[in-house]
Amino acid sequence: MNETIQWNDWEAFCCVVEQGTFTAAAEQLDCPKSRVSAAVARLETAIGAKLLERTTRRMRLTDAGKAVYRDVAPLFARLREIRQETLAREERVQGVLRIATPYEFGAQQLGGVICRTLAAHPALDVAVEITQGLVDPIRDGFDVAFVVVDTDLPDSGTVARRIYHVERGLFAAPALAASLPAQLRPEDLANMPTLTTPGDTVWEFTRDGQTVSVPIRPRMQTHNAELRLQGALAGLGIARLSVIYCEAEIAQGRLVRVLPDYPLPPLRVFALLPDRRLQPRKVRAFMEAIESMMVSELEPEAGLDGGMGAEAAASGQAEGAARTAG
Incomplete structure (x- = not known):
């Protein structure tokens, strides 16, 4: 040539x-x-x-x-x-960063991160929208969408980053717990009042490698964990909530854990981002702040996988994330 x-x-x-x-x-x-x-x-x-x-x-x-x-x-x-x-x-960290998040996770977990990010980058603005359920950041125009799920995420054109595993349990007021059968089984819950998230019709329990599915009868349905907690404290039913979320009430004797020997599927918190290789600097800056938050709040024994990409990049139990949808 x-x-x-x-x-x-x-x-x-x-x-x-x-x-x-x-x-x-x-x-x-x-x-x-x-x-x-x-x-x-x-x-x-x-x-x-x-x-x-x-x-x-x-x-x-x-x-x-x-x-x-x-x-x-x-x-x-x-x-x-x-x-x-x-x-x-x-490039400079600037523009509007659009975030979707469930209420509890946004208020109790993201608030500090958002404020620190804004303080560090004066040219950046943040718009936070409260959402529930699965959000598609590409379709809905978000830079980052946080979702709380108790099942696997469906396949989509998004990147799932950073996952918390949040232990959950069943809780009731002492008076209601005292009225339960001495040898309570998961199946017994079918005829008892429960406090659930919208759409809940079945609760699943695992023990000795076996899964038990129990139909439930909700008296209250809400995504708001605080409302379910208040309903449990009032004796209105058995609530499924994050374990750490209820620690103070348990310590004060205001709540009792029900069926502690039957673990429930954990909650998982994902950050979803559009599936594109070039992330704007504003998104990278915010996700770096999220990663720093996770490192500081993961349990000492929990591992942190530094790899990023289409899979969740970290796992562990985090107190802040436990105060999400419950």
């Missing part, structure tokens, strides 16, 4: 193909049209084959041109990505 060929010649050829005309390619590359034409001619000479068939009305790729473009275009696309990644790392 002729040694006078330049990298820019390859780029000019790809740009002509992508833009459709030499004029548009020259505007895209911010150079004279004559330079683009010379670059393509130089490339054709070096390769020894015609790459483009040109008339006054139209332009098309030859077979050789198609083969060259197929092989070369992905390389320049990746170079452009690298350039954008480099620029993104240096």
Whole structure:
């Protein structure tokens, strides 16, 4: 191959193909049209084959041109990505960061992180929307969406980052607990009043590797953990709540744990981000603050996996996250 060929010649050829005309390619590359034409001619000479068939009305790729473009275009696309990644790392933290979160997690866990992030970046604004259930950050236009689930997340075009495992239990006021059968079994709950989240019709329990599903009869249904806690304290029913959330009431004798030998599936808190390789600097700054929060609040014995990506990057029990949907 002729040694006078330049990298820019390859780029000019790809740009002509992508833009459709030499004029548009020259505007895209911010150079004279004559330079683009010379670059393509130089490339054709070096390769020894015609790459483009040109008339006054139209332009098309030859077979050789198609083969060259197929092989070369992905390389320049990746170079452009690298350039954008480099620029993104240096860009200022600014703009509006849109966050979706359940109420308790936003108020009790994210509040401090958001305030610290805003204080550190004066050009950044934050808009927080209270949501429930699974949120699609791509469809709904959020930069970060926090969700609390007790099942696996469905497949989607989002990246799930940072997971808490939150232990849950059943709790009742002492008077109601005293009225329960001495040898209480999960199946007995089918005829008892319960305090649940909306849509709950079945509670699952595990013991000795076996899962038991029990239909329940809700007296109160709400996503708000504090309301369920107040209902349990008032003796209105058996509530499913985060264990740490109820510690103070248990210590004061105001609540009793029910069926402690039958573990419940834990709650998990995910941060969902749009599935894109180039995260804006504002998102990276906020997620770095979230990671710092998690490191400080994970139990000492819990591990923290530094890997990021489509899988959850950390697990453990966190007191703050326990004060979410319960």
